Amino acid sequence: xxxxxxxxxxxxxxxxxxxxRTHQVKxxxxxxxxxxxxxxxxLNKYNKAVMLFWQCKRIVGKTxxxxxxxxxxxxxxxxxxxxxxxxxxxxxxxELGVARILLGRLQRLACLAITGAIRTxxxxxxxxxxxxxxxxxxxxxxxxxxCYRMAGEGVGCICITRAYGMR
Numbered sequence: 660x661x662x663x664x665x666x667x668x669x670x671x672x673x674x675x676x677x678x679x680r681t682h683q684v685k686x687x688x689x690x691x692x693x694x695x696x697x698x699x700x701x702l703n704k705y706n707k708a709v710m711l712f713w714q715c716k717r718i719v720g721k722t723x724x725x726x727x728x729x730x731x732x733x734x735x736x737x738x739x740x741x742x743x744x745x746x747x748x749x750x751x752x753x754e755l756g757v758a759r760i761l762l763g764r765l766q767r768l769a770c771l772a773i774t775g776a777i778r779t780x781x782x783x784x785x786x787x788x789x790x791x792x793x794x795x796x797x798x799x800x801x802x803x804x805x806c807y808r809m810a811g812e813g814v815g816c817i818c819i820t821r822a823y824g825m826r
Contacts, residue, residue: 689745697752704742705761709768712738716772727773731789734769742794743801747809750802753795762794 683692683699690700715733718724742765752758763782770785771778786793792800 689748697749700749701752701758701761705765708738708742708765712768730773734773738769743798746798746802747805750798753798759795766794
């Protein structure tokens with residue numbers, strides 16, 4: 660009996676090492692998938708931000724540690740910019756309820772650490788006390804600011820202008 664071994668379509672040979680095709684690629688910190696759903700990118704950003712938050716949380720306690728203003732600075736200067744990186748490309752994902760819940764969880768963790776409130780305190784109340792806008796709105800704001808900056812430099816930004824009907 661004669662059998663033929665068909666090559667694996669997902670395997671690419673270049674020289675000695677074998678390389679495999681993947682369904683996603685990471686470029687400049689942005690995870691790109693074929694269908695551009697941005698789900699993987701948002702989950703990756705969320706997981707990294709939560710991990711970084713807990714690392715920073717170790718230096719904060721209710722009665723000891725850094726002051727709440729320093730915890731707010733850590734969130735606004737380190738964690739939030741990390742999440743909003745390249746928001747001009749993936750901001751439409753924020754429109755989905757699943758993404759809003761995920762981003763709300765992250766902001767809630769930060770608000771609890773900043774205020775020292777009990778866990779049953781509503782997130783909206785803590786955001787108001789601290790002076791933070793909800794994270795999904797902040798991401799849209801960052802995306803629009805980036806789009807306006809790029810438009811001023813002569814670089815087009817199609818996705819925001821089409822979504823909001825601007826010319």
